[in-house]
Amino acid sequence: MIDAHLHVWDRARSSYRWLDSAPEPLRTDHDLARGLAAQARYGGRRAVLVQADETLDETAYLLELVAGEARLAGAVCYLPLEDPTTVAQQLPSLTANPGFVGVRNLTHDRPDPDWILGADQRRSLALLEAAGVPLDYVAVLPRHLENLVTLAGAHPGLTIVLDHLGKPPVGLDDDFRRWADQLAGVAALPNVVAKVSGIYRADLPEAVTAEQLAAVLATALAAFGADRLMLGSDWPVSTVSGGADATMSVLVAAVDALPQQQAKSLRHDTATRVYGLAR
Template sequence: MSPIIDAHQHFWNLDRVAYPWLTPDQGPIHRTFEEGDLQADLDACGIDGTVLVQSADSYADTDYMLEVADRWPRVRAVVGWVPLTRPDEAAQALDRYRRDPRYAGVRHLIHDEPDPDWLLRPELRDGLDALAERGLTFDVVAVLPRHLEHVPVLAERHPGLRLVIDHLAKPPIRERGRQPWADLLARAAAHPNVYAKVSGLNTAADWETWSAGDLRPYVEHALEVFGAGRLMFGGDWPISVLAGGYRKVWDETVTLLDGLALAPADRARILGGTAVEVYRIPEIP
């Protein structure tokens, strides 16, 4: 039986790490969230393991996540951070971090960068090559159409790099829109080294009223262009607290997948198999 993996969750500790974006106006998520806050939800939903994803562009955040993984084996992989625009420093940091087999990849909060074309900066090329050479992934936080436009460019420049689009690039669910998101996602999916997460969709919908039905057209399109073999479920906790919480995200995702009448193998890929492959998660006993 395939393990069930949540491919996108966070922890943050306000006493240990600086998170410039996490200000009091974030309301219920402006506090420390650690494993004790998530354990019951994972147990209730039958989640075997998670991928812990960075929340700050800092070594401090990455070091903290690896410490959490040391004490909480439910974390099966960590997507951290290195300064990709400083490739020599990034390469040294990657060599240090990847001594830990749980260190699976890198993410940068590109949506917080003033430059919407940050992904295309020339100095980033060597940093992304360093990831590819070491078999690590790059998670893309594509919240603007401009960000998603860059994914095919990166896929062509770095064919050996596994690129993961977080949150299906935040489709316009609340507005019930489709373009340019749908065409841009299809262009990205045309490259076999690009994957995507069915995650964070609840906060792209109406926070109070969303359901599986609101998400369905967008997930159907993702399935059409990626196939189940390049999609993976993510709970996006504790951001998900803003719009229903972990268990609603899980329940509505399962309802959605059941309604799509997927083959068992495809369902298993989305709920764990793709994440195991992409993040090279060791076998779970």
């Protein structure tokens, strides 16, 4: 299996200022050896690293890790989307690096939920679109999903990877129904794919139940189909909400119970295709 969403961080290499207000277990460094050991416990053999800080220092750090570890399939890195000049300067060298597979910003941490729609950000997205570089997109609010529909429609050549299925509000029936409706609207855009990852509620200490995970997976499959979904752990962020191992073991078992081709898509085929990973 390819774990399509694995984080590592080293505060000697980048600032990770958001950790100052994060749950205590996350405030320490989380290195690659621990991350690879964690994903191996639920059948992960390769992983895609995903940015966790908005600095070019972290981009360099992640690409160094990928270059030095065969079990890493690639890295989704940071570029300052609000600065299209820097994006244009950085893209040629990054796209020449086989470890570079995508770009992400911490959209969900911006005070303005419409930040991604800014004129400079849109110019940067056009540059990614022209270069064939996927965008990982973090959505935690209904407004973020509304904006994703706008972006996907305006940039039809840009592959957008919706992280964590837009954070389904498990256990909240009315909110869950709204999320499911919005997810179907997002999935109607053919250039959007999604990660079945990070399925937990940060405000609750326990893991989501097997029934809740099954409902999320069924909703995602109905919206996207298996060939537009990929599995990811969101380690180590997921460790503070019931434990990544408990959630992933249940989720992987549910995926493996699907028809073989659907399971293959979620386990590795979609990530390989979307990120252009070596087989």
